[in-house]
Amino acid sequence: MSRPTALIVRAPGTNRDGDAAFALDLVGAETKRVLISEVFADPKLLHEAQMLVIPGGFSFADALGAGRLFALELVTRLRDELTTFVEAGKPVIGICNGFQVLVRTGLLPGAGMTVALGENTNDSVPTGFVCDWVRLQPVSQKCIWTAPLVDDIECPIAHGEGRFICDPDTMATLVADDQIAFRYSTPNPNGSMADVAGICDASGLVLGLMPHPEDHVLPRQHPQYLRHHRGGLGRALFQAGVDHAKDV
Amino acid sequence: MVDVDAATGRRHRLTLRPHHGADAATTITIAGDLDQHDLDRLEAILVDPLLETGSWNAVVGAEQLDIGLIPGVTDTAAAQVVHAADLLGISVADASVGRIIDIAGAPDDAEIRRRWANAVIERWSVGTAVEPGFASGVATSVLTEHVELPNDDAALTAIGKERGLALDLAELHVIREHFAGVGRNPTDAELETLAQTWSEHCAHKSFRADIVLADGSLAEPLLARLRRSTTEIAAPFVVSAFDGNAGIVQFGPARTYALKCETHNHPSAIEPFGGANTGVGGVIRDIIGAHHRAIACTDILCFGPADTPDDQLPDGVLHPRRIIEGVVAGVADYGNKIGLPTVAGGVLYDPAYVSNPLVFAGCIGVAPADRPALTGPHPGDRVVVFGGRTGRDGIRGATFSSMEMDATTGDVAGASVQIGDPIVEKLVSDLLGDAWDLYTAITDCGAGGLSSAIGELADGIGADVEMAKVPLKYAGLAPWEIWLSEAQERMVVAVAPHQFDALAEMAAMHGVEISDLGVFTGDQRLVVRFEGEPIIELDTAFLHDGRPRRRLQATMPQPTRDATVPTVDDHEATLLALLAHPNIASKAGIIRRYDHEILGATVIRPLTGVRNDAPADGVVLVDPNDTDGIAIGIGVNPWYGVNDPEHMAWAVVDEAIRNVVVTGADPSAIALMDNFSWGNPTRATTFGDLVAAVEGCVAAAHAYGAPFVSGKDSLNNEYLTGDGTRRAIPPTLVITAVAPIHDVALAVTPDLKRPGNPLVLLGRTLAEFGGSHTMMLTGDHAASGPAAPSPDPDAPARYRALHAAMQRGLVDTAHDCSEGGLGVALAEMCIGGRIGAAIQLAGVHVDPTVALFAESAARIVCEVPAESLDEFTALFGSDAGAVTVIGHVADSPELCFDGVFALHVDALVNAFNGARR
Known part of the structure; x- marks a missing residue:
C-alpha cells in the first residue's frame, strides 16, 4: 500500500513540525515539511498531498494573538486551494497553534460559526502558559480522526491560549452535529467551555485540537514509562488520519 | 479624534481590552493615511469579539497609565501589525505597541517604576496618550571622532570612566603607548572595540590573571588551572574543551554534543524579561555557533525572597517579585517560542540576591559525529552576517556586565539591554541546519556584537569590512554603534566566494536577511570602514594579545570545619518546615511555564512520580529515533561556600554528578561545565574564595575523572547602595554535568x-x-x-x-x-x-x-x-x-x-x- 503524503506547513515560529512528522512517519505517512512561502510559490505542493498538517508553535510569535497572522496569510493567498482540498475529501489537522490558525481561517468549525481560543484561565483569572499532561476523551463519531479511537489519549499540553469559547447556540450546534472531537477527561487545564479540547468541521475531515498527541507516540514518552505505564498513545489518532488519507 | 503629525502622517490608535482581567489593555498605534474602510479591515484582524473589545482613538482616562516602548527597543508585535496591514494591501508607515493600566489615584513616578513600568525600555504618561515609540523617533549619533589620550593618569582615567570603558590604568597605558607608536590618536570605534574585547566579560581577565598569594608567591591562573586538569584527565570523549563557543564531547559512535552555560546577571537585574530572554537566546546561539543543533535549555535562577519588604530594597533595585516574574517569563518566552524544551534547572532564594539576581542559561546541542570540522576562515572568504537587523540595542553590554551596579545603572545602561526575537533565531537555526556545508567558519554575535564576532574570526588572519552594508533597524546609528551593537539573533560566517550565492538563496527561502560585509584578508589587520573610510585599523595581534596580564592578590579562606549540630527540638516540624522552604518546596509554578515536552525526547522530566509533582534529580533526554541519550544534572549551593568555598565546589560538582548518576547515566563519561558568579575580584578575600573554589573543582574533576569542557565566569556581582553600603552575592558556583544514558529502558x-x-x-x-x-x-x-x-x-x-x-x-x-x-x-x-x-x-x-x-x-x-x-x-x-x-x-x-x-x-x-x- 502506498504511503499517503502528509504536507506539514510551517510559518516562521512553527516549532512542533518535527514532532508531527515523527508521529506521521511512524504510522505510514510520507511527510513533507515545507514553509508557507514554498506553498504560496508552488500550490501544487498542496494539490499533490493527501493530508494537510498545521503543527504547533508560535507562528509569527503570535504577536497579534495566537495564529492570527498565519491564518491571514492562508486566507489571503490560499483560500480557494484550501476549500478544494477539503472538498476532495482530504483530511486536515491543526494542532495547538495549528488549531488556533484553523479557527481564525474559518475552516473550524465552519458554516459561518465562530469560536475562539482565548488566554488560559482558572475561574476567569488568567493563568498563562502551562505545560502539563492531560487525558483526552475522543467524542465525535463523525470526525474521521476520532471515530476509530477506542481508548483515551494521554499527551502533553503546552499553550497559553487554549480556552475554547463560543456562544451557547454555537455550542449547542457543535454538540448536536457531533463536532466535539475531544474533551479533557482530566481536570480542565485552561478554562475551556464544556471541557472542549478539540473540534472538527461539519465534514469531519478537519480536526483542530490544543493538546499534543504527536508527543506521545512511543511508550517511553509517557511520564510514567519508568513505572511501566503503557497505553494512551496518540499514534492511533494519526493512524486514523493516515488510513483515511490512503483512500483519498 | 485623529491627530496629524508632520513626520509620520496620520496616526490611528486601537485599544484592545480583553473581556476578562480588564484592568489592562493593549494599544496599537499606526502611522499611515488610512480611511475608515482600512481601519475596519484591520480591526477585523486585530480584534476577536469573543475575546476582547477594540476601540479606535479612545481617550486616555485620568486614572489610566499609558505605557509605550522607547524608540529603538525591539517591538515584535509592531512589526507584525505592519506585516498584517501589508497582507491586506493597506500601506502603513510605522507601528508601535503599548499598554494601558487602570490605576487608582495619582501615583508618582517612583511608584509607577516600582509597580508597573520599566524606564530602561519604556516611557509613560498618566491621563494622556504616550508618544508612540516609532523607529523614526530614534536619535541620530555623531560620526567617528578621534580621541586624544592624555599623558596625565588622572585625565586618562577620567576618559575611561566617562566613556564607560571599564579598563584599568595599566590597560589604558598600553593603549596610549600603542597609538603613540602608530603615530595617531585612536578613533572612538577603536577605543570601544578594545574596551569590549578586553572586558572582563569577553577576556575573563581575572580568570587569566597571575595569582599573587599572601606570601608573595605566584599561582597558576585559574583558567589555565581548569584547562590543565582537563588535559590531565585526558578523557577520550572530549572533542574540544574551553575553545570556541561551546565544549564538545562525543558519546557513542554517532553523535557529538555541544555544551554551554552562560550568565546574564546584570541585564536581568535592570530589565528582567529582556535580560533573561536574551540570555537564553545568546546561549542557544553559542550552540548554533559551535556547529550543533540545539536540543534543550537549562536555567538556574537566584532571586531575593519574594516576600522582601519594600522598605528593604536599595534605591534603583526592582522588587524580587517583579524580577522573578520577568525572568521566568523571559526564559519561558524564548525557549517556548524557539521550540526547545527547558528541562534542567534550579531556583534559589536568598536575601543576598535582592540587588544582584543571577540568571544562568544553558543549552545543549547535537551533531552527527562524522560531520567534517570547519577549517576556515581562509583568506579570500567573505565576511557574511545574517539574522536580525542591527539597532542601537545592547551597546556596550560587555563593559556594562563587567562593572559593579548602583542606583544609576538602570538609567545609564538602558542601551545595554535588548529584547529577544526567538522567531528570527529559529529561522536562523533552521537555515544553518540546512546550510551547514556552505560556510567555513561561524560564530555568533554576542557581547561586543560584530566587533567581537568578526574580531574573533579575524584573529590571526585579518578582515576588511564595510559597516554601511549592515542591515539596520532604523537610521541614525554612528559607525561605531553598528560595529558594537549587541542586537540579537545575528550570526557571522566565513563563506568561500563560490558558495555565497547558494547560501544567499537558501537564506532567502528561509526568510533570513543576509549581507556580505567584506573579506577575510590574510594580512592580520582588522580594517572596519564606513562608506569606504576606515574607522578602525588595528593589528589583530594587538587586539587579541596586547592586553597586559593582570595580577590579582588572593587571600585564601581559612574555613573552620566543626562538627556542630544544630538544636532541633521537633524533628517532625523541622522536616515539614524544610519541605516548605522556598529553596526546597515545589518549583512547579515555574517549571510548568516552560515547555519541557517539545521534541518528544524528554524521558525523565523535572517533575516526576505518579502525580508528576515530585522533584527529579537529573533529566534524561533520548531522541525518539534513538534508544540512547543523555542525562543532565545541576549542582549549586552558595550557602556551603560562604565559609568554605573549596568544599562547596567539591560538593556541588559531586551533586551535579550524582544527579546524573542516579538517573542511570554512565559515571565513566561525565562532562562538566562551570559557572562562577562572584563578587569583585580585586578584593583579595573575594578572589581568594574564587581560587579556593577552583581548587575544589579541579580536585573533584580529578577524583571523578570528569573533565570540565566549558565554563563562564561573571564577576563584579556587587551593588553599591546610596549610603555606600556594598552588597555582594554569596559565592555562587553552578556545575552542570552531562553524561550518556546507554539504554533508555534502564533509566531510573x-x-x-x-x-x-x-x-x-x-x-x-x-x-x-x-x-x-x-x-x-x-x-x-x-x-x-x-x-x-x-x-x-x-x-x-x-x-x-x-x-x-x-x-x-x-x-x-x-x-x-x-x-x-x-x-x-x-x-x-x-x-x-x-x-x-x-x-x-x-x-x-x-x-x-x-x-x-x-x-x-x-x-x-x-x-x-x-x-x-x-x-x-x-x-x-x-x-x-x-x-x-x-x-x-x-x-x-x-x-x-x-x-x-x-x-x-x-x-x-x-x-x-x-x-x-
Whole structure:
C-alpha cells in the first residue's frame, strides 16, 4: 500500500513540525515539511498531498494573538486551494497553534460559526502558559480522526491560549452535529467551555485540537514509562488520519 | 479624534481590552493615511469579539497609565501589525505597541517604576496618550571622532570612566603607548572595540590573571588551572574543551554534543524579561555557533525572597517579585517560542540576591559525529552576517556586565539591554541546519556584537569590512554603534566566494536577511570602514594579545570545619518546615511555564512520580529515533561556600554528578561545565574564595575523572547602595554535568515504586551542617563555623558500583540527598510514589538530627528489590561499609522514622506543594 503524503506547513515560529512528522512517519505517512512561502510559490505542493498538517508553535510569535497572522496569510493567498482540498475529501489537522490558525481561517468549525481560543484561565483569572499532561476523551463519531479511537489519549499540553469559547447556540450546534472531537477527561487545564479540547468541521475531515498527541507516540514518552505505564498513545489518532488519507 | 503629525502622517490608535482581567489593555498605534474602510479591515484582524473589545482613538482616562516602548527597543508585535496591514494591501508607515493600566489615584513616578513600568525600555504618561515609540523617533549619533589620550593618569582615567570603558590604568597605558607608536590618536570605534574585547566579560581577565598569594608567591591562573586538569584527565570523549563557543564531547559512535552555560546577571537585574530572554537566546546561539543543533535549555535562577519588604530594597533595585516574574517569563518566552524544551534547572532564594539576581542559561546541542570540522576562515572568504537587523540595542553590554551596579545603572545602561526575537533565531537555526556545508567558519554575535564576532574570526588572519552594508533597524546609528551593537539573533560566517550565492538563496527561502560585509584578508589587520573610510585599523595581534596580564592578590579562606549540630527540638516540624522552604518546596509554578515536552525526547522530566509533582534529580533526554541519550544534572549551593568555598565546589560538582548518576547515566563519561558568579575580584578575600573554589573543582574533576569542557565566569556581582553600603552575592558556583544514558529502558526515577522493597542509603553521614538548610531554619549559628559537606574519596567507586547495579536492573529507584538531608530526600521519594516508608535511623547516625538533616555529600537513597539486595551489595566491594539498609517501602501512606516521628504522605505533599513555587 502506498504511503499517503502528509504536507506539514510551517510559518516562521512553527516549532512542533518535527514532532508531527515523527508521529506521521511512524504510522505510514510520507511527510513533507515545507514553509508557507514554498506553498504560496508552488500550490501544487498542496494539490499533490493527501493530508494537510498545521503543527504547533508560535507562528509569527503570535504577536497579534495566537495564529492570527498565519491564518491571514492562508486566507489571503490560499483560500480557494484550501476549500478544494477539503472538498476532495482530504483530511486536515491543526494542532495547538495549528488549531488556533484553523479557527481564525474559518475552516473550524465552519458554516459561518465562530469560536475562539482565548488566554488560559482558572475561574476567569488568567493563568498563562502551562505545560502539563492531560487525558483526552475522543467524542465525535463523525470526525474521521476520532471515530476509530477506542481508548483515551494521554499527551502533553503546552499553550497559553487554549480556552475554547463560543456562544451557547454555537455550542449547542457543535454538540448536536457531533463536532466535539475531544474533551479533557482530566481536570480542565485552561478554562475551556464544556471541557472542549478539540473540534472538527461539519465534514469531519478537519480536526483542530490544543493538546499534543504527536508527543506521545512511543511508550517511553509517557511520564510514567519508568513505572511501566503503557497505553494512551496518540499514534492511533494519526493512524486514523493516515488510513483515511490512503483512500483519498 | 485623529491627530496629524508632520513626520509620520496620520496616526490611528486601537485599544484592545480583553473581556476578562480588564484592568489592562493593549494599544496599537499606526502611522499611515488610512480611511475608515482600512481601519475596519484591520480591526477585523486585530480584534476577536469573543475575546476582547477594540476601540479606535479612545481617550486616555485620568486614572489610566499609558505605557509605550522607547524608540529603538525591539517591538515584535509592531512589526507584525505592519506585516498584517501589508497582507491586506493597506500601506502603513510605522507601528508601535503599548499598554494601558487602570490605576487608582495619582501615583508618582517612583511608584509607577516600582509597580508597573520599566524606564530602561519604556516611557509613560498618566491621563494622556504616550508618544508612540516609532523607529523614526530614534536619535541620530555623531560620526567617528578621534580621541586624544592624555599623558596625565588622572585625565586618562577620567576618559575611561566617562566613556564607560571599564579598563584599568595599566590597560589604558598600553593603549596610549600603542597609538603613540602608530603615530595617531585612536578613533572612538577603536577605543570601544578594545574596551569590549578586553572586558572582563569577553577576556575573563581575572580568570587569566597571575595569582599573587599572601606570601608573595605566584599561582597558576585559574583558567589555565581548569584547562590543565582537563588535559590531565585526558578523557577520550572530549572533542574540544574551553575553545570556541561551546565544549564538545562525543558519546557513542554517532553523535557529538555541544555544551554551554552562560550568565546574564546584570541585564536581568535592570530589565528582567529582556535580560533573561536574551540570555537564553545568546546561549542557544553559542550552540548554533559551535556547529550543533540545539536540543534543550537549562536555567538556574537566584532571586531575593519574594516576600522582601519594600522598605528593604536599595534605591534603583526592582522588587524580587517583579524580577522573578520577568525572568521566568523571559526564559519561558524564548525557549517556548524557539521550540526547545527547558528541562534542567534550579531556583534559589536568598536575601543576598535582592540587588544582584543571577540568571544562568544553558543549552545543549547535537551533531552527527562524522560531520567534517570547519577549517576556515581562509583568506579570500567573505565576511557574511545574517539574522536580525542591527539597532542601537545592547551597546556596550560587555563593559556594562563587567562593572559593579548602583542606583544609576538602570538609567545609564538602558542601551545595554535588548529584547529577544526567538522567531528570527529559529529561522536562523533552521537555515544553518540546512546550510551547514556552505560556510567555513561561524560564530555568533554576542557581547561586543560584530566587533567581537568578526574580531574573533579575524584573529590571526585579518578582515576588511564595510559597516554601511549592515542591515539596520532604523537610521541614525554612528559607525561605531553598528560595529558594537549587541542586537540579537545575528550570526557571522566565513563563506568561500563560490558558495555565497547558494547560501544567499537558501537564506532567502528561509526568510533570513543576509549581507556580505567584506573579506577575510590574510594580512592580520582588522580594517572596519564606513562608506569606504576606515574607522578602525588595528593589528589583530594587538587586539587579541596586547592586553597586559593582570595580577590579582588572593587571600585564601581559612574555613573552620566543626562538627556542630544544630538544636532541633521537633524533628517532625523541622522536616515539614524544610519541605516548605522556598529553596526546597515545589518549583512547579515555574517549571510548568516552560515547555519541557517539545521534541518528544524528554524521558525523565523535572517533575516526576505518579502525580508528576515530585522533584527529579537529573533529566534524561533520548531522541525518539534513538534508544540512547543523555542525562543532565545541576549542582549549586552558595550557602556551603560562604565559609568554605573549596568544599562547596567539591560538593556541588559531586551533586551535579550524582544527579546524573542516579538517573542511570554512565559515571565513566561525565562532562562538566562551570559557572562562577562572584563578587569583585580585586578584593583579595573575594578572589581568594574564587581560587579556593577552583581548587575544589579541579580536585573533584580529578577524583571523578570528569573533565570540565566549558565554563563562564561573571564577576563584579556587587551593588553599591546610596549610603555606600556594598552588597555582594554569596559565592555562587553552578556545575552542570552531562553524561550518556546507554539504554533508555534502564533509566531510573526517584519516586518509590513497590511496598516491601528494601531502602538502602549509600554513603556516610557526618555532622556536617555548614550552610545547611536546617541551620538556616534554626538560626543556630555557632561561634565557629560548622563544617560544610566534605569530599568523600570513596564516592567515585561508589557511583561506578551503583551504575553497574543499574545496568543489571537491580535498582528500582534512586534519589540523591542534598538540601535538607536524608529526611527531605525520603519525603520527596514518598511524594513521588504517593506511598510511605518505614525507616530506622540508628544505622545512619546515633544522633537523629544528624541522621535526618545533615547534608553530607555523595549520598544516594536506593530502592532495591529484596531478591536483588545481596547482588546489589556485593557490587560495592570494599565500600560496602557505606551501604546501609535503612528500611523499606511501606504498604501504608506513612513516612515513619522508627522511634522519632511519623507523617502521612498527604502532610508531606501539602508542605512541599503548598507554596507552589
